[in-house]
Amino acid sequence: MQKYKVSFPHIANYWVPMKILFSEGLDVEYVVPPPITKRTLDLGSRYSPDYVCAPFKYCLGNYIETMEAGANTLVQAGGVCRLGYYGELHEQILRDLGYEVRFVNMARARFSKPLIIYNHFREINPHMSVKRIARILPVVLKMVECMDEIEDYMRKNIGFEVQNGSLAAVYEEFLTDISQVRTKRELRRAYNRCKKRLRRVPLNVPQHPLRVGIVGEYYTIMEPFSNHYIERELARMGVIIDRWMNITNSLRPSRKRDIRNRIKPYAKYHMGATSMYTIGKALEFAKRKYDGIIHVKSFGCTPEMDAMPALQNISSDHKIPILYFSFDTQTSDTGIQTRLEAFYDMMIMRNEAK
Amino acid sequence: MIIGIPRAFLYHRYSTLWKTFFEELGIEYVISPATTREIMSQGMACAIDEACLSSKVYIGHVEWLIDRCDKILVPRISYYGPHGTVCTKFQAIYDVVRNTFRSRSAEFLDYNIDTQTPEGEPKAFLKLGKSLGRRTSSSMRAYLVARQALKADELMEQRLQEKQLDEPGIKVLVVSHRYNIYDKFIGEPILQDLRRMGVVPVLADAVNRQEAVNAAAEISGTLPWAFNKELVGAMALWKERVDGIMLVSTFPCGPDSLVNEIVVRRIDDIPILNLVIDGQEGSAGLETRLESFIDVIKFKRDDYSAEV
Ligand code: SF4
Ligand code: SF4
Numbered sequence: 001m002q003k004y005k006v007s008f009p010h011i012a013n014y015w016v017p018m019k020i021l022f023s024e025g026l027d028v029e030y031v032v033p034p035p036i037t038k039r040t041l042d043l044g045s046r047y048s049p050d051y052v053c054a055p056f057k058y059c060l061g062n063y064i065e066t067m068e069a070g071a072n073t074l075v076q077a078g079g080v081c082r083l084g085y086y087g088e089l090h091e092q093i094l095r096d097l098g099y100e101v102r103f104v105n106m107a108r109a110r111f112s113k114p115l116i117i118y119n120h121f122r123e124i125n126p127h128m129s130v131k132r133i134a135r136i137l138p139v140v141l142k143m144v145e146c147m148d149e150i151e152d153y154m155r156k157n158i159g160f161e162v163q164n165g166s167l168a169a170v171y172e173e174f175l176t177d178i179s180q181v182r183t184k185r186e187l188r189r190a191y192n193r194c195k196k197r198l199r200r201v202p203l204n205v206p207q208h209p210l211r212v213g214i215v216g217e218y219y220t221i222m223e224p225f226s227n228h229y230i231e232r233e234l235a236r237m238g239v240i241i242d243r244w245m246n247i248t249n250s251l252r253p254s255r256k257r258d259i260r261n262r263i264k265p266y267a268k269y270h271m272g273a274t275s276m277y278t279i280g281k282a283l284e285f286a287k288r289k290y291d292g293i294i295h296v297k298s299f300g301c302t303p304e305m306d307a308m309p310a311l312q313n314i315s316s317d318h319k320i321p322i323l324y325f326s327f328d329t330q331t332s333d334t335g336i337q338t339r340l341e342a343f344y345d346m347m348i349m350r351n352e353a354k
Numbered sequence: 355m356i357i358g359i360p361r362a363f364l365y366h367r368y369s370t371l372w373k374t375f376f377e378e379l380g381i382e383y384v385i386s387p388a389t390t391r392e393i394m395s396q397g398m399a400c401a402i403d404e405a406c407l408s409s410k411v412y413i414g415h416v417e418w419l420i421d422r423c424d425k426i427l428v429p430r431i432s433y434y435g436p437h438g439t440v441c442t443k444f445q446a447i448y449d450v451v452r453n454t455f456r457s458r459s460a461e462f463l464d465y466n467i468d469t470q471t472p473e474g475e476p477k478a479f480l481k482l483g484k485s486l487g488r489r490t491s492s493s494m495r496a497y498l499v500a501r502q503a504l505k506a507d508e509l510m511e512q513r514l515q516e517k518q519l520d521e522p523g524i525k526v527l528v529v530s531h532r533y534n535i536y537d538k539f540i541g542e543p544i545l546q547d548l549r550r551m552g553v554v555p556v557l558a559d560a561v562n563r564q565e566a567v568n569a570a571a572e573i574s575g576t577l578p579w580a581f582n583k584e585l586v587g588a589m590a591l592w593k594e595r596v597d598g599i600m601l602v603s604t605f606p607c608g609p610d611s612l613v614n615e616i617v618v619r620r621i622d623d624i625p626i627l628n629l630v631i632d633g634q635e636g637s638a639g640l641e642t643r644l645e646s647f648i649d650v651i652k653f654k655r656d657d658y659s660a661e662v
Contacts, residue, residue: 049615051606051630081442082608088576089612092619105576267449269430269466272442300606305402306446309453326404 004028004102004125007071009059010036012222013151014247016179017143024182025136026125031071033062036225040065045329047093054298054327055219056086058226063094073102075124081273081303139184146191148246150174153198155231155241160209162202170197210239210347213285215278215311216296217304220327221245227296227327228336234294237344242290244281245274266310272303279310286318291347293320299328321346355486357383357463358423360415363408363447364431366532371504372427375479378496379488384423386415388538393418394633400454407540407604407633408533409443409450416451416460425463426451434580435472437567441579441609508560515560519595524651527592529558529585529617530602531610540631544602547644556596558588566591574616582613589621598625598651605632625650 006022008015010033022030034040036058044061063074074094076087087105094101104123121128150171158167174194181187212234220226222245234241249255259280260270267279278295285293295311297304308324315322323343325336359365359372365385376383386393389411397414405413419426430448431440448464463485465478476497483493519525526548528535535541535557548555566587570577573586589599601617603610607630614628627647629640 049611052611052615053608056612082612084578085576085609085612088574089616092616096619266453268452268464269445269449269468270432271446271449275442275446299404300608300611302406302608303442303446305405306443306450308402309450313453313456 004073005031005071006073006075006124007031007033007063007066007069008075009033009062009077010223011219012224013147013175014144016175017140017147019179020143020181021136021140022124025133025140026121026128027132028073028125031066031069033066034069036062036223040225041329047097051300053082053301054226054329056082056090057329058219058223059086060090060093063090064097064099067094067099067101071101073104073124076103076105078106136182139182139187142184143178143181143187145248146178146187147175148248150191150194150198151246152243153195155235155243157198157201157203157205157240158235159238159240160203160205162204166201167198170194170201173197206238208351210237210291210344210351211285211288212239212241212347213281213290213293214241214243214296215245215281215285215293216274216325217278217298217301218245218250218274220296220298220301222247226298227325228331228333230294230296230325230336230340233337233340237340239291239344239347242285245277250274250277263310266313267307271306273301275303275307278304278307279314282311282314282322283318286314286320290320291351292343293322294325294343295322296325296327299326301326321350355381355425356423357381358419358426359383359385360412360419360426360428361386361388362412362415362537363533364429364444366536368504370507371500374500374503375482375496378499379483379486379492381486383427384419386418389414389540390538394539398633404606406443406607407631408531408537408607409447410633411537411539412447412533413451413454416455420455420458420460425461428452428462428464429478430464430466430468432466432468433470433474435470435474437563437580438583439578440581441607443608511560512562515556518554518556519592521554523552523554524598524648524655525554525556525596526598526600526648526651527558527589527596528555528600528602529589530600531581531585532559534602534604534631535559539633540604541602543637543640544600544629544644547641548648551645551648553648556592558585558592561588561591573620574613577613579609579613582609586613586617589617593621593624596624597655598627598647600627600629600647602629602631605630625654 006028008018015032019030019032022028040058040061043064044057048057048060076090078084091103104120106120121133154167154171161167174190177190178187181190214221221243224231231241259276263279263283267276270276282293311322323339357376393414394411396417397410400417401410401413416426428448428451431444433439452462465482467474467478479497480490480493483496530541545555561584563584566584569590570583570587572590577583577586593599601614603614618626618628
C-alpha cells in the first residue's frame with residue numbers, strides 16, 4: 001500500500017496543530033507546507049484564472065509546493081462563499097498540469113455535523129481509528145485556542161518591546177513545545193510556561209498608546225504574507241493591534257446572533273462570508289474609541305467590498321478613520337508602507353488635537 | 355404610493371412577476387429606463403471602485419429612481435431552493451444600497467428569500483404585500499397570478515430559443531447572466547454586432563431551468579450557485595446544436611472567474627470566446643474580437659465540410 005502523505009493549505013501558524021491532527025489522529029504522514037513566499041504566489045497566479053480572489057492563487061501555489069515537498073494527498077478546505085468551489089477547480093488545474101495526486105474535498109464539511117467530518121477523515125485514511133481521533137481532536141482544538149489567545153496578547157504588546165523580537169522568540173519556542181504535545185495536560189503546561197515568560201518580557205508602554213483594530217476577509221487577515229505583514233509594520237510604529245478574527249472565534253457560532261443584533265443599523269441581513277464580523281468588529285472598535293481601523297481583503301472579494309459602504313458610514317458616525325487595503329498580486333510593499341505611514345501620522349495628529 | 359423598480363439585476367428575471375404583483379394589488383410603479391451613459395456613470399461614481407460592473411449598473415438605476423418614487427424595490431435573495439445559492443452580491447445588495455444612499459433620504463422596500471426550501475418565495479411576497487398594507491388573501495392571489503404570468507413568459511422565451519436552435523446559419527450560444535446580456539450597455543451591443551454579422555445568438559439563460567440545473571453536473575459537480583448552474587447546464591444541453599460558445603462576464607465577477615475557467619478547461623470540442631466587459635472598452639475593440647471569433651467558427655465549419 002502506498003503511504004499517505006497528506007497536506008492541507010497553509011495559513012499562518014496553524015500547521016502546528018494540523019500536523020498533530022493528521023499524524024496522531026489519522027495516522028498518516030503530514031507534509032508541512034513550505035512557508036508562503038513570493039514564489040508561492042507566482043506559481044499560483046501563473047496557473048489561476050486572472051481575476052479570481054487571491055486566496056485561490058495562494059492555495060494553488062501552496063499545493064504545488066507541497067507536492068514538490070512530497071505530498072500525495074491534498075485536503076481541500078470547504079467553506080462559505082467561493083471557497084466551496086475552489087476545490088473542484090484546483091483539482092482540475094493540477095490534473096491538467098499533470099500532477100498525480102489524491103484530493104479529499106471537504107467542501108461539504110460542517111463542524112456541526114460530526115458524521116460528515118468523520119466520513120471525510122475516513123476518506124483521508126480508510127484505516128483510521130475512531131479512538132485515536134477522538135483522543136487527539138479536543139487537544140488540537142484547545143491548542144488552536146491557546147495559540148489564538150497568545151497571538152492576541154502579542155499583537156497588543158509587540159509594539160512596545162524594549163528589545164525587538166523578544167516576544168516572537170518566546171512564541172517560537174512555544175510552537176516548538178506544543179508540536180510535541182499529545183495531551184491537554186501537556187498543553188496546559190506549555191501554555192502556562194509561555195504565558196509566564198511572555199509577561200516577563202520587558203515592555204515600554206507609553207501612557208496613551210494608539211489603538212488600531214484590524215478587520216477583513218478570512219484568509220487575507222490571517223495569512224501574514226498575503227497582507228504584506230501589516231501587523232509587523234504596525235508593531236514597528238508602536239501601536240496596540242487588535243484583531244478579533246482567528247480560527248477560534250470564527251468557529252464560535254453562538255456569537256452570530258449577538259453580532260447581528262448590534263449591527264442592525266448598518267446591516268439588516270447577513271451579507272455573506274466574513275462581512276458580518278467585519279462590520280460588527282469595526283463598530284465595536286469605533287465605540288471603544290480606537291484611533292483607527294484597517295480593513296484588509298483580497299482584490300475582488302465580493303462580501304468584503306459589500307461591507308465597505310457600511311464601514312464608511314460607521315467611520316463617519318463615529319469619527320474614526322478607516323484605511324482600506326485591497327491586495328492583488330501586483331500590490332507593492334512600498335505602496336502599503338507609504339499608506340500605513342500616512343495613516344499613522346494622521347492618527348497621531350488627531351490624538352494630539354484631542 | 356409609487357414603487358420604483360430598478361431596471362437591472364433581478365428585474366431582468368422577474369419583471370413580469372413584480373409588475374403583475376403590483377398591478378394586481380393596485381399599486382403604482384415606475385421603472386428606470388434602459389441603462390444610459392448617465393446611469394452608468396452615476397453607478398460608477400456611487401459604487402465601490404472594484405465592485406462588479408453589473409452591480410455598478412444596478413446602483414446607477416437605484417440612484418436614478420431616488421426622488422422619482424416613494425419606495426425603491428430592492429429584494430434580497432440568499433437561496434434558490436434546491437437549485438443552490440447565489441453570488442453573495444444578492445445577499446448583500448439591500449444593505450449595500452441602504453448604506454450607499456443613506457444621506458439621500460430614500461426609502462427602500464425589500465423582500466427576503468433566505469430558506470433552502472421552495473416556499474421561500476410565496477412567503478416573502480405575502481410579507482411584502484403586508485408591508486404595503488394589503489391583506490394576505492389579496493397578496494396571495496396577486497402572487498399566484500404573477501407567478502402564472504411569469505411562467506407563461508418563460509415558456510414563450512424557451513420556445514423562441516428552441517426555434518433559434520433549429521435555424522440554419524451560424525449559431526452562437528451566448529452564456530451570460532441575464533442582467534448582463536439584456537442590459538442596454540453591457541449585452542445589447544454584443545447581440546447587435548452578432549446579428550449584424552449574420553450570426554444567430556442563442557441565449558443560454560432562456561433554457562428550461564430545471565433541466566439545466568440537472569444537466570450542469572455533467573460539466574461541474576460541486577457548483578454552488580443557481581444562476582451559474584443554469585448557464586452551465588444550458589451548455590451541457592445545447593452545445594451540440596450551436597457552432598460556438600461565448601462567455602460574457604463583467605469585471606471582476608467572482609463566480610464567473612471560477613466557472614468560466616472550468617468550462618474552458620472541460621469543453622474542448624467547440625470554439626469558446628471568453629469576453630470580460632469592464633465598461634471601458636471601445637466598441638471597435640469588441641467588434642474585432644467578435645469578428646475574429648466568428649472567423650474561427652467559419653474556418654472550422656469549412657474544414658469539416660471539406661472532410662465529408
Ligand atoms: S470571502 Fe472573498 S476572498 Fe474569500 S472566497 Fe469569498 S470572495 Fe474570495
Ligand atoms: S455573479 Fe458576478 S456579475 Fe453577478 S453580482 Fe455576482 S459578481 Fe456581479
